[in-house]
Each structure stands twice: as structure tokens, then as C-alpha cells.
Amino acid sequence: MAVADLHPDVTEQLLHAIFSPFGPICSVRVTNLSRGYGFVIFKRRHDAEKALKALTFSELMGKPMNIMWAKDMTVKSVLSDYKQMVKTFKTDLCIRLNTVF
Template sequence: MSRSLVSMSRRLLSVDKASNWRCYCSSSPPKETLFVGGLSWSVDEKSMKDAFSSFGEVTEVRIMYDKETGRSRGFGFVKFSKGGDARSAKDAMDGKEFVGRPLRISFAHDKVRGVPVVVPHIRHV
């Protein structure tokens, strides 16, 4: 870690020790990828792409499957070519029913491997 980053972290931590806050030191979430939770087991990539294509160009759809059973784990990801299209899709589809179940949609976060994520939590003194 660079000295300037360590110095900045120390200054931020010493600003107000009585405050309760968290600092996530990771890259910002990609604004064009959505996490889609609450999927029915019968949903496939094609039906998901069809549902989200009305908001813009969908470049990738991934549904996560259980390795042992091969059944959907109930969530997936939709990637748009433009962040504005992803925002529109999130606003319109979050909480809406899709194949009998309400969707939970948020912006996806990068999966960080091998890099520690610093999350200091300061308690009230």
C-alpha cells in the first residue's frame, strides 16, 4: 500500500472517532451490470435477456447455477452496453413480478479475489 493511501486512511480515521461509519476500499461498482435476485427456477438466460432488452442493449446475461444439482440458485447478472440503460432497467424492474416472483435488483459489485477489503468500523466511545 502506498504511503499516501496509508496517510489518507489515518487522517480519515482520526477525523471523528465518535462517528459510526464504514469505509469500503474497493473499486466502484460497474454501473452497467445489474444483480438480479429472486429469480424463479424456470427462468433461463433467453427469457431474462428478453425481459431486459426493452431498456437497452444487453451484452451479457448470466444465471448462477448450483454445481451439484444444476438448478438455478435464484440470482443472476445482466450487463448493459450503457450505464443509463442499466439505471432505467433497475428503476423499472426492481420489485416487479417476473415469472411469478418479485425481482430484487441492484448494481453489481466487482468480485475481488486475493485483495483484502478494508472495512473499519468505529464504535461510539
């Protein structure tokens, strides 16, 4: 499931705590601050359906959550963003380790 319009202070732990009463969760991911969305993957579809029904547009930290079924393209774009972030971090770390002060 995709959760959009998240407050910048929402963490993966907080999303897990909110969604876990509906059933076992495989994973939770929150994107960087500028994107404001996250993903919750349940073990069973019917648990995800219960959460979708109960939580759509409920408020979290003063903002209504927009919950929807995630599309493959959305997941791919988040993974692409994550891979780019890791690549940038590795490059930056390499430059720092090889810089003589």
C-alpha cells in the same frame, strides 16, 4: 446488474427478453438453481439505470425480482463457481472415458 430471488425456471433468454427493451445488452448470465440469481450487463449505464428503476420488484414467474448493482466480489464468486463446475465436468468426463466396463 445483479438480479436476485429468481424463480428456478428463469432462463438467460427470458432475462434478455425482459431487459432488452431498455437498451443494448452485452451479456446475460443465470447461475445454477440453488443460487437463484443472474447478471445482466448493459452496453450503457443509463440503460441499466432505466431498467433498474422500471423493473425492481416487478414480478417474474410469480416472484418479485430484486435488482441491484452488481459488486465485483459477487461476479468473482459466480465465475469461481462456473470454473469449478467446468473442472468437475472435465474430471467426470475423463473418468468415464477411462473406465472399462
